[in-house]
Amino acid sequence: MAQNELVFAALGGIGEIGMNLAVYGFGEARRRQWIIVDCGVSFASEEHLPGVDLILPDIAFLIEERKNILGLVLTHGHEDHMGALIDLWPRLKVPLYATPFTASLFEARRASEPGAPQIPVKIVPMGGHLELGPFAVDFINVAHSIPESNALAIRTPAGTLLHTGDWKIDPTPTIGAPTDAARLKALGDQGVLALIGDSTNAVREGRSPSEAEVARTLTELIREAPRRVAVTTFASHVGRLRAVAEAARAAEREVVLVGRAMERVVQVARETGYLDGVQEFRSAEAYGYLPPDKVVALCTGSQGEPRAALARIAQDEHPDIALSRGDRVIFSSRPIPGNEKAIARVVNGLVEQGVEVITDRTHLVHVSGHPRRDELRDMIGWVRPQILIPAHGEALHLAEHAALARAAGVPKVLVCRNGDLVRLAPDGPQIADEVPSGRLYKDGSLLINAEAKTVVARRRLSFGGMVSVALALNDKGQLMADPEVELIGLPEADVDGVSMLSIARETVEQAFESLPKPRRRDPQSVAEAVRRAVRGRIAERWNKKPVCHVHVLVV
Ligand SMILES: [Zn+2]
Ligand SMILES: [Zn+2]
Numbered sequence: 001m002a003q004n005e006l007v008f009a010a011l012g013g014i015g016e017i018g019m020n021l022a023v024y025g026f027g028e029a030r031r032r033q034w035i036i037v038d039c040g041v042s043f044a045s046e047e048h049l050p051g052v053d054l055i056l057p058d059i060a061f062l063i064e065e066r067k068n069i070l071g072l073v074l075t076h077g078h079e080d081h082m083g084a085l086i087d088l089w090p091r092l093k094v095p096l097y098a099t100p101f102t103a104s105l106f107e108a109r110r111a112s113e114p115g116a117p118q119i120p121v122k123i124v125p126m127g128g129h130l131e132l133g134p135f136a137v138d139f140i141n142v143a144h145s146i147p148e149s150n151a152l153a154i155r156t157p158a159g160t161l162l163h164t165g166d167w168k169i170d171p172t173p174t175i176g177a178p179t180d181a182a183r184l185k186a187l188g189d190q191g192v193l194a195l196i197g198d199s200t201n202a203v204r205e206g207r208s209p210s211e212a213e214v215a216r217t218l219t220e221l222i223r224e225a226p227r228r229v230a231v232t233t234f235a236s237h238v239g240r241l242r243a244v245a246e247a248a249r250a251a252e253r254e255v256v257l258v259g260r261a262m263e264r265v266v267q268v269a270r271e272t273g274y275l276d277g278v279q280e281f282r283s284a285e286a287y288g289y290l291p292p293d294k295v296v297a298l299c300t301g302s303q304g305e306p307r308a309a310l311a312r313i314a315q316d317e318h319p320d321i322a323l324s325r326g327d328r329v330i331f332s333s334r335p336i337p338g339n340e341k342a343i344a345r346v347v348n349g350l351v352e353q354g355v356e357v358i359t360d361r362t363h364l365v366h367v368s369g370h371p372r373r374d375e376l377r378d379m380i381g382w383v384r385p386q387i388l389i390p391a392h393g394e395a396l397h398l399a400e401h402a403a404l405a406r407a408a409g410v411p412k413v414l415v416c417r418n419g420d421l422v423r424l425a426p427d428g429p430q431i432a433d434e435v436p437s438g439r440l441y442k443d444g445s446l447l448i449n450a451e452a453k454t455v456v457a458r459r460r461l462s463f464g465g466m467v468s469v470a471l472a473l474n475d476k477g478q479l480m481a482d483p484e485v486e487l488i489g490l491p492e493a494d495v496d497g498v499s500m501l502s503i504a505r506e507t508v509e510q511a512f513e514s515l516p517k518p519r520r521r522d523p524q525s526v527a528e529a530v531r532r533a534v535r536g537r538i539a540e541r542w543n544k545k546p547v548c549h550v551h552v553l554v555v
Contacts, residue, residue, distance in 0.1 A: 002028040006158035006425040008196065011437045012057035014391050014418050015398065017200060017337075018042030018080045019439075021057045022163065022391070026134045026156050033133045034065055036072040036094070037152060037163055041083035043336070044441070050458050051443060056084040057418075058438035058449065063091055070132040071095040075165030076149040077102040077236060086116050087447060096121045097130055099139065101148040104268045105236065112264060126150075127180075140187075142167035142179045143211075145369030146236045147274050151184070158425035159193030162383055166198050166392065168368070169375045172212035174239035175274050184382040194424050195385035195410075199393030199401035200370035207374045209367045215243035217364045218332065222247040222296060225328045229253070230297040230321070232310045233332040233366075235261035238269045240332055241298060245278045248296040256290070257281045258321055259300025259309040284320035297321055302333035304342030311342075314349030325354030332365045373404060380408045387412045387429050389422065457547075464546040465489025467534050469508055471527075471552045477520030480555055483508045487546075494541040507537040523552035 006026050012019035019042040025032040042055040049055075062069060072094050074082050082098075085106065089096065096119065098106065103121040110116045124130055126148060130137040138153040144166045154161040162184075169179050201208065222229050222244075233240045241262075248255045257263055269275045282290075287297060299321070301310030310329075312318040323329065329350050335343050347357050360366040370392075371379065380388070388410045390401035398415050405413045414429040416422050419437030423430045439450035448454055470484040485505045493499050511533035512526065519525045527550040539545045 002030070003426065004028060004158060005032075005423050005432075006156050006161075006193075006428075007032070007432065008161075008194070008389065008422045008424055009420060009435050009437075010391060010416070010418050011059060011061065011435075012040065012042075012418055012439075013038075013080075014393075014416060015395055016042065016418075017392065017394060017397075019055060019057050019084070020081050020392060021059070021084070022196065023062070024135065024154060024156075024161065024163075026158065032065075032068060033135075034062075034069045035132050035135050035137070035154070036062065036069060038075055038081040038165075039072060039084045039088060040078070040080040041442075042080065043338070048459075049441065049455055050462050052441040052455060054083070054442035055450070056087060056440040056442060056447065058436065058440050059088055059091065061435045061437065064436075066092055066094070069094045070135065071097055071130070073130070073137060073152060074098040074102050074106070075152060075163070076144060077105040077146055078166065081166070082106055085119065086110055086113055087442065089119050090117050097124050098122075099124055099126050099128070099148045099150060101268065101272045101274065104272055105265065108264045108268050112260075140180050140183050141177050143170035143173045143176065143369075144168060145234065145239070147176055147238050147269070147272070149369075153187050160187065160191065161424070162187065162192055162195045162197075162385065164195065164197040164379065166200070166369060167379075168208050168371045169378060170208070170210045172210045174211045174215055174243045176239070181378075181382060184379070188383040192383045192385045194387035194389060194429070195380070195383050196389045196391050197376070197379065197401070198370055199390040199397040201368055201372045202376060202390070202393060202397045202401035202404060204372040205374075206372050208370070208372050209364060211239050211243065211367065213364055214240070214332070214367055215247065218243055218330065219247040219250055221328070221330055221358060221363065221365070222253065223251045225251075225293075226326060227292040228295055228297070228323060228327040229330065230299050230310070230313065230323060230327070231330045231332055232299045232302040234302060235259065235265045235300055238265060238274045241266065241269070242275060242278055244296060244298055244332070245275070245281070249279055251296075253294050253296045254286070254290055255279070255281045256284055256287045256295055256297045256321075258284045258287075258297050258313075258318075261300050261308075262298060287320050292327070301346065302331060302343075303336055303339040304344070304346045306342065311346050311349075314346045314353075316353065323350065323353060323355050326356070328356045328358065330365055331357070331359040334360055334366050334368065376401065376404055377408055380405060380410060385410060387414065387424060389414050389416060389429065460547055461489070464544050466547040466549065467504055467538070469504075469530055469534065469548065469550040471508075471512065471530070471550065472555050473520070473523070473526070473552060474555060475521070477517060479512065483512070490538070490546055491542065498541075500538070500541070503537060503541060504534055507533050523554055526550075527552045
């Protein structure tokens with residue numbers, strides 16, 4: 001007899017940091033209803049995926065199940081949780097739910113994208129509640145590095161789940177309320193079947209320091225600064241923006257906002273009340289008129305993004321903002337893995353101008369928004385789940401979170417992968433099936449499947465360049481003109497100074513002439529013989545193989 005099952009699957013975010021997308025299903029295997037939690041992106045690094053900006057989860061499974069999806073709930077407004085919506089929502093068109101700040105930030109992001117479709121968001125108040133078929137969802141406030149991060153308590157007829165989202169324990173955040181421990185404990189008292197939780201910092205001992213401590217450090221660093229100060233941080237970290245603004249006011253300095261992403265977030269934060277009581281910020285044009293000891297520039301570009309404000313300032317190419325010897329730049333941030341080189345470029349550019357650069361290497365100017373090990377233990381103690389599934393982490397983070405949960409007495413711990421369909425009840429957890437999952441690349445304005453050969457071919461071209469050959473033959477297999485040979489991205493000459501183009505030309509001719517006459521009438525074997533010869537010969541001279549395209553035209 002078919003029975004109602006409660007299942008979970010991640011289409012992204014497990015085994016990686018980024019691209020978070022979880023689904024929960026309830027019902028008989030063939031007639032399940034689903035809710036989706038989050039729909040985020042990962043950021044691509046240039047070297048691995050040339051020309052690709054973003055990585056999105058492949059939602060073929062959700063498109064298939066679209067009629068049975070009751071809604072998509074956002075835990076918070078970070079790009080790794082909502083960044084894929086503008087591209088993917090039109091393929092789903094399911095009801096979308098978010099708290100006020102997240103909804104406003106999403107709308108501001110959407111409006112900034114040319115040609116983006118209208119996407120309606122239903123607003124759920126902080127601490128609010130949603131009924132979606134068999135799922136009753138409670139939003140529970142948690143502290144994080146953006147306003148309004150929510151853990152979701154999901155009640156179903158088969159048991160209650162806690163999807164933590166991104167969280168930390170911060171008794172003194174600079175905005176919003178601390179993590180709602182009382183509600184989490186109450187949930188634990190009622191009984192929690194499974195906790196699906198943030199593993200980002202599961203390798204870090206202790207507790208993550210509070211935002212209030214960072215605010216104190218910033219206040220001191222800004223007060224003592226002899227001249228201009230620029231601070232860069234994640235644009236969406238409104239609590240940090242607030243801390244900088246208050247530090248500036250204490251030092252009798254004005255805050256100048258530099259960078260569009262920062263302006264966008266500040267506008268949303270003003271509308272939703274997260275900057276109440278904070279002085280108005282000045283626009284970048286005002287910077288030049290303010291005395292050096294009366295200004296703090298709040299800039300985008302903490303990840304070394306080449307088009308962001310700070311990179312342009314470091315290259316002395318910003319239209320409004322310039323720094324010079326004795327000025328101070330504070331990186332109130334931490335490198336996202338993969339961005340270290342780009343950040344180093346910006347830091348070096350600043351140091352070369354005589355600017356003092358302060359990072360979290362020497363001062364407490366940044367803390368993570370994710371729980372360290374003692375915080376994970378607290379959460380487990382409050383919620384006391386029967387099952388724990390580590391999420392939001394790479395393999396190591398998941399394994400550490402799993403080991404910690406076992407040691408903390410969680411009866412059943414399961415590490416799964418993207419695409420695993422996990423049965424949570426009855427008799428869970430059990431990897432019961434697999435659902436289609438994968439990645440999409442945002443390539444220009446198009447979405448392409450990561451399995452497609454496009455990006456592999458592009459990487460190959462970027463490594464070894466290309467030789468393009470055109471041969472015109474008549475139907476007797478005779479060359480009608482000199483072969484056309486073109487090199488793209490190859491060195492000009494070999495170690496003896498012989499031109500690579502002449503080597504390629506000669507090889508083409510030799511390869512053609514060494515073919516027996518009957519084979520010269522077959523365009524395909526001509527092309528293949530020439531291709532092999534050219535690649536082989538150039539590899540001898542260069543120790544690398546280019547891509548080689550041979551076009552044989554029979555005229
Ligand atoms: Zn987050
Ligand atoms: Zn996240």
